[in-house]
Every structure is written in structure tokens, then in C-alpha cells.
Amino acid sequence: MNDLTQMVANQMMKGPNYGRLPANKKQQAAFLRRHEDKIRWVLDKLPTHKRASAAVPAVICKALIVYGVEKTEALCAALTKLKFQGPDDPAHLLWLYLLKNSARDEKTVEVYRKTICAVRAYMEGRKIDRISPIKTDIFEWDEDYTLPDDLLNNNDEVDLKILEQRVIEKRQAVEHNRELERIKQEVEEAIRDSPREERGLLLPAT
Numbered sequence: 328m329n330d331l332t333q334m335v336a337n338q339m340m341k342g343p344n345y346g347r348l349p350a351n352k353k354q355q356a357a358f359l360r361r362h363e364d365k366i367r368w369v370l371d372k373l374p375t376h377k378r379a380s381a382a383v384p385a386v387i388c389k390a391l392i393v394y395g396v397e398k399t400e401a402l403c404a405a406l407t408k409l410k411f412q413g414p415d416d417p418a419h420l421l422w423l424y425l426l427k428n429s430a431r432d433e434k435t436v437e438v439y440r441k442t443i444c445a446v447r448a449y450m451e452g453r454k455i456d457r458i459s460p461i462k463t464d465i466f467e468w469d470e471d472y473t474l475p476d477d478l479l480n481n482n483d484e485v486d487l488k489i490l491e492q493r494v495i496e497k498r499q500a501v502e503h504n505r506e507l508e509r510i511k512q513e514v515e516e517a518i519r520d521s522p523r524e525e526r527g528l529l530l531p532a533t
Contacts, residue, residue: 331381333359335366338385340472342464343440350472358472365391368489372403382439383425386446389465392474392481394450396488402449415454421445424458 336359341348350358359366369384369391391399402418405411411419424441440460447465448455469475474482 331370332363332366334381335370335384335388336362338381338435338439339366339388340468342467343436343443343462345434345436354472362388364489364493365485368492369399369403372400372407374407380435380438382435383442386439386442386465390446390450391485392478393465395481396485396492398450402446405449413454415456417445417448417453417455417458420455420458421449 333355337348337350337355339362340350340355340358348355365388366384369388373384373387387399387402390402405416405418406422409422411422413419421442424445425438428438437460440462441458443461443463443465444455444458447461466475466478
């Protein structure tokens with residue numbers, strides 16, 4: 328766990344509100360345990376410069392729970408690959424806004440509220456001509472920063488899909504390493520089995 332992960336978790340809890348986070352250390356730790364995989368998944372999907380403010384991944388993490396993996400992945404891909412559907416695409420407007428404004432330029436709460444506007448419009452398939460600050464969050468937490476009952480199934484589905492993706496990525500990494508090891512062994516065997524006078528041609532130049 329790094330500082331950014333904790334910052335995103337805290338911002339998810341705090342939402343679009345000014346002031347200090349009222350959660351205690353125990354509540355913060357429990358919240359992070361429940362949502363760390365989702366936070367890390369979003370951070371991995373977002374371009375680095377869009378993660379400067381914890382507000383952006385915090386809003387996207389909450390949208391992930393509500394709208395699911397596919398829509399959230401599409402949003403992150405649009406922000407990363409700059410594949411927008413015209414100037415009134417909410418992802419495009421969010422990209423422009425974040426390009427011009429960093430966490431140093433505006434308060435985190437303002438970044439959060441404007442990110443809500445763009446993210447919600449994108450997830451609902453709406454076009455917008457500007458980003459305006461919205462005080463109504465993607466959803467509100469229940470007591471003790473737990474999920475509302477109507478989002479529990481959504482959250483379970485998201486956690487399962489993220490786990491499945493991680494397993495596939497791990498398997499692909501293992502297979503890639505095995506392929507590299509196989510190629511290395513073939514090269515070593517070729518060098519070992521070649522006549523002595525040809526070995527110099529097979530060895531890399533120094």
C-alpha cells in the first residue's frame with residue numbers, strides 16, 4: 328500500500344465535501360481493506376498525470392462500483408489513449424480540464440465535484456458542452472462507510488472481475504517468462520553444440 332492508495336481511499340470516504348475526513352483510523356483501515364483492489368485497478372488503468380489528484384481516481388472508483396468494470400475500463404482507456412467521440416464527449420472535456428488544472432491549481436473538492444459531472448455523464452452515455460461542479464456524489468456511504476445494500480451485488484461482481492483479470496495477467500506473465508527461459512536455453516544449447524570456431528559468431532559482441 329502506498330500513500331496515493333490511502334489518499335484515494337480517504338477521498339472516496341470524504342466525497343465532494345469540504346473539511347476534514349471524520350473517519351477514525353480503524354474505519355480508514357477497514358475501508359482500505361474492502362476497496363484496495365479496486366483502487367489499485369483504477370490507478371493502474373489511468374495515465375499517471377491524471378492521478379496527480381486523489382479526487383479523480385476516487386470518483387472513478389465509486390463509479391466502478393455503480394457502473395461496472397466494462398464502462399469504467401472504457402473511460403480509463405479513453406483518457407489514456409485519447410480516443411474521444413467528439414468535443415462534447417465527457418471524457419474529452421475531463422481530459423481538457425485535467426490538462427489545464429492540477430491539484431495545485433484548484434482545491435481537491437472542486438476537482439472531485441467536476442470529475443463527478445464528467446464521469447456520470449460518460450457512464451450514462453450523455454454529451455455535455457461543459458464541466459460544472461456537482462455536489463451530489465456518485466453514491467453515498469451507509470453507516471460506518473459501508474456500501475448501500477443495493478450496491479452489494481455490484482461490488483461483488485466488480486471484485487470478481489478484477490480478480491479474474493489479475494489471474495489472467497499473472498498467468499500471461501508466467502507464460503512469458505517461460506518462453507524467455509526456453510529461448511535462453513535454446514541459445515545456450517546452440518552455443519554449446521556448435522564447433523569451437525563458430526562460437527564466437529553466436530556470442531554477443533562485447
